[in-house]
Amino acid sequence: MMHLKNKIAVVGVGTTAYGTFPEIDDYGLAARAFRNAVDDCGLDKGRIDGLLCCRVPFYARMGEILGLDPRWTIQLPPHGRMAGMAVVEAMIALETGAADYVALLYANIGRSRRVNYGGEEVAGVWDPWGFTSPGAAHAMMFRMHMERYGTTTRQLGEVSVAFRRHAGLHPDAVMKTPITLDDHAAARPIVEPLRLLDYCLINDGAVCLILTTAERARDLRKPPVLISGVGARDAFRRSAIPNFDPDFWYAETREAGEAAYRMAGVGPADVDALMCYDNFSPTVLFSLEGLGFCGRGEAGAFVEGGRLQIDGDLPTNTDGGHLSNSYMQGWALNVEAVRQLRGECGARQVANCEVVQYVAVTPCTRSIIYTRG
Amino acid sequence: MLTYNKPLPPDDPLFAPFWANARSRRLSIQCCRACGDRRFPPGPVCPRCLSEDQDWDTVSGRGTLVSWVRFHRAYWAGFVQEIPYDCCLVQLEEGPLLVSNFAGPPPAPLRSGLPLRVVFEDITDRYTLPKFVAA
Numbered sequence A: 001m002m003h004l005k006n007k008i009a010v011v012g013v014g015t016t017a018y019g020t021f022p023e024i025d026d027y028g029l030a031a032r033a034f035r036n037a038v039d040d041c042g043l044d045k046g047r048i049d050g051l052l053c054c055r056v057p058f059y060a061r062m063g064e065i066l067g068l069d070p071r072w073t074i075q076l077p078p079h080g081r082m083a084g085m086a087v088v089e090a091m092i093a094l095e096t097g098a099a100d101y102v103a104l105l106y107a108n109i110g111r112s113r114r115v116n117y118g119g120e121e122v123a124g125v126w127d128p129w130g131f132t133s134p135g136a137a138h139a140m141m142f143r144m145h146m147e148r149y150g151t152t153t154r155q156l157g158e159v160s161v162a163f164r165r166h167a168g169l170h171p172d173a174v175m176k177t178p179i180t181l182d183d184h185a186a187a188r189p190i191v192e193p194l195r196l197l198d199y200c201l202i203n204d205g206a207v208c209l210i211l212t213t214a215e216r217a218r219d220l221r222k223p224p225v226l227i228s229g230v231g232a233r234d235a236f237r238r239s240a241i242p243n244f245d246p247d248f249w250y251a252e253t254r255e256a257g258e259a260a261y262r263m264a265g266v267g268p269a270d271v272d273a274l275m276c277y278d279n280f281s282p283t284v285l286f287s288l289e290g291l292g293f294c295g296r297g298e299a300g301a302f303v304e305g306g307r308l309q310i311d312g313d314l315p316t317n318t319d320g321g322h323l324s325n326s327y328m329q330g331w332a333l334n335v336e337a338v339r340q341l342r343g344e345c346g347a348r349q350v351a352n353c354e355v356v357q358y359v360a361v362t363p364c365t366r367s368i369i370y371t372r373g
Numbered sequence B: 001m002l003t004y005n006k007p008l009p010p011d012d013p014l015f016a017p018f019w020a021n022a023r024s025r026r027l028s029i030q031c032c033r034a035c036g037d038r039r040f041p042p043g044p045v046c047p048r049c050l051s052e053d054q055d056w057d058t059v060s061g062r063g064t065l066v067s068w069v070r071f072h073r074a075y076w077a078g079f080v081q082e083i084p085y086d087c088c089l090v091q092l093e094e095g096p097l098l099v100s101n102f103a104g105p106p107p108a109p110l111r112s113g114l115p116l117r118v119v120f121e122d123i124t125d126r127y128t129l130p131k132f133v134a135a
């Protein structure tokens, strides 16, 4: 992928309101996000010849609704870890000429349709022991982190507090009421050691990103945001417990991060803002260690004192993340990266923002480094 | 036996030997007759050599506690009366990780590395759950 450095650009981003919208379905939300992204870049939608759908039920119906006949179409499964994977797929399609302008669409109606995670009707291996849900898997990992490194739930609370503060500065965010470390500690336990404020929100909404080559991007409305680096590594051999890894995907995160840094020619010290997949708060600690923002086992101490907050050393999830902005499964974090680099973030804008990193530490770990064009 | 309303093992032929062995008070993991690789959960081929010649080995039932969590939410109706309840993550002496429960109250104090041993709990006329106690 090295030769793709700065060759592909994000030119348009669009999001919907976030909340509970029983009156509209996922296609309708995706169409709104698409229209907003098209308006954002000023592209004639007839030129979009690539379509990627994630969590939108059926790509053909989506294309019908939007009036698109692409040359390149991909449907990804409705899993949380797909956003970074989608961006990489789109880069490859644009580089090879399989498509010239790609729209990536994600929609989620899990809130109004009452989707629950855990206790699925399809029986899982560990169900007979009562073990289910991605949150429980992360609780299991965080307990290991506590035992190995002495990390505390109060340190974990720093993550939730920082992101909630950012959500308060973000007009679109779902959860804006400020919280304290004590609120975090007093929140209802769900699967201990995790509590309610360690869990992502579940809400409806949709996101669209439009990508093209850096060359074509110059003709569009806004300054392009370049994709300077990407890195990837999956971990399926150790995936017997869903959403769990006995080593917190450390080696995979290191590898994906190093690949992205090498390609972009930057390091952790150059990152002005981090967009970190926060399905559950412990994932943020695993990400910081894997990417090398701090040493192994040191993320608990690293996040203390508001380091992840907008005025801290490493502003992270400036939109509020999954914990407080919106459950857009990584997609909204990629949009926030673009908006930060464009300087569109108002009260939550990171000053002199030039390098933004996205990371999703999951069984399919991906990292993307965005820079100003 | 009283009506059992917690989730039962998936009716998957791949797992049938595991549950049959558990019924006979034996904890077992899948093993490859071609290369000796051992694992749980089982698969249709060996992930190391891709052989289909897979069998089951009875293991010692000894392991160590790796992690544990306490559920305060019941994801199935059958667990409503149980909450809060604990799940533990056990590394078997032979390598594989198992998610399970403590039989009876959890050992105190809980710490990673705590030696555990398997016990068996009949849950229905057909199924027996391996659980763990302090060794």
Ligand SMILES: [Zn+2]
Pocket (backbone or CB within 6 Å): B032, B033, B034, B035, B036, B037, B046, B047, B048, B049, B050, B051
């Ligand atoms: Zn083998």
